[in-house]
Amino acid sequence: MRVVYMGTPDFAVLPLKKICEAGHEVVAVYTQPDKPKGRSKKLVPSDVKVAAEELGITVYQPEKLRDAESVEILKGMNPDIIVVAAYGQILSEEILNIPKYGCINIHASLLPKYRGASPIEASIINGDEKTGVTIMYMAKGLDTGDIISQVETPIGKHNTETLTAELSKLGAELVVSTMKDLEAGTASRIPQNDEESCYAGKLDKAMGLIDFSQPAEKLERLVRGLYPWPCAYTSIGGKNVKILEAEAVEIDREVSADEIGKVVYADKKKFYVGTGKGALLFSKLQPEGKKPMELQAFLNGYKIEVGESIGQ
Numbered sequence: 001m002r003v004v005y006m007g008t009p010d011f012a013v014l015p016l017k018k019i020c021e022a023g024h025e026v027v028a029v030y031t032q033p034d035k036p037k038g039r040s041k042k043l044v045p046s047d048v049k050v051a052a053e054e055l056g057i058t059v060y061q062p063e064k065l066r067d068a069e070s071v072e073i074l075k076g077m078n079p080d081i082i083v084v085a086a087y088g089q090i091l092s093e094e095i096l097n098i099p100k101y102g103c104i105n106i107h108a109s110l111l112p113k114y115r116g117a118s119p120i121e122a123s124i125i126n127g128d129e130k131t132g133v134t135i136m137y138m139a140k141g142l143d144t145g146d147i148i149s150q151v152e153t154p155i156g157k158h159n160t161e162t163l164t165a166e167l168s169k170l171g172a173e174l175v176v177s178t179m180k181d182l183e184a185g186t187a188s189r190i191p192q193n194d195e196e197s198c199y200a201g202k203l204d205k206a207m208g209l210i211d212f213s214q215p216a217e218k219l220e221r222l223v224r225g226l227y228p229w230p231c232a233y234t235s236i237g238g239k240n241v242k243i244l245e246a247e248a249v250e251i252d253r254e255v256s257a258d259e260i261g262k263v264v265y266a267d268k269k270k271f272y273v274g275t276g277k278g279a280l281l282f283s284k285l286q287p288e289g290k291k292p293m294e295l296q297a298f299l300n301g302y303k304i305e306v307g308e309s310i311g312q
Contacts, residue, residue: 005084010211011085011167012168016052024309026055028058029058031059033061045253071228079099080100081102083103085171090134092221096139105145111147115144116145120199121200130153131150146153147188149187161228209232212275212310219248220280234310240287255277261310263304266308270299271304
């Protein structure tokens, strides 16, 4: 097939490479414009742009894909199919109608569950046992198109970083086999049940504030779901601290109401914070203005005592 590929983050890199390896002709890659990063505000290309340039593929980075000039350029490419993976722009109906085989999307959830921008994070935070990848036809609505294929995987103790890598691998394999089915005319087309749908919106830094009145297991999932961005956080000794890894732990008694948000156990190697149910152990932290560190390194420079308040 003549393929136009659209994607931006690391999740979209492996599917692009696998489509090329499968012998398809990727005539162009579309990705978001370079963005300023860090204190220097130096423009940094997307992961997909870097991969496309290594593969020798022409890259387009329009601010708005919907404008007339961008649409005409796409039409001139005469693609058989447009493959989208976390691109970051909505395709107009005019664009959706360009390719012979339509526009398909690699979405990191088991649709209709978790339409929207943060399906991976939502599946972890909400305590789902499994997630997966859906290849679907793109339609006018947000992630509402008919399902072509799906694959499942257990979530286990994944955080967003490791689960994204797993889903990228599964998505790369699935999109190649799905494209083969589309060419052969054997691909399924299953409408989504809108009544079973739910939405996972964009992440916000405020989501990461740890509320110790919640059960420890829920807070552990929050930490895993928000890593590596925007990260769960609290304050220790009046300074903000990102919590990069945490673990719900059992103690030999119930946490009383006045112990919630306070240290209920401490020694030279670890400390537990009381929560609405059980206790939480921080195993990797990043104090404000410092690099990530293991808990032992943190305790070498900060003494924690039982009864100390953690958080707001």
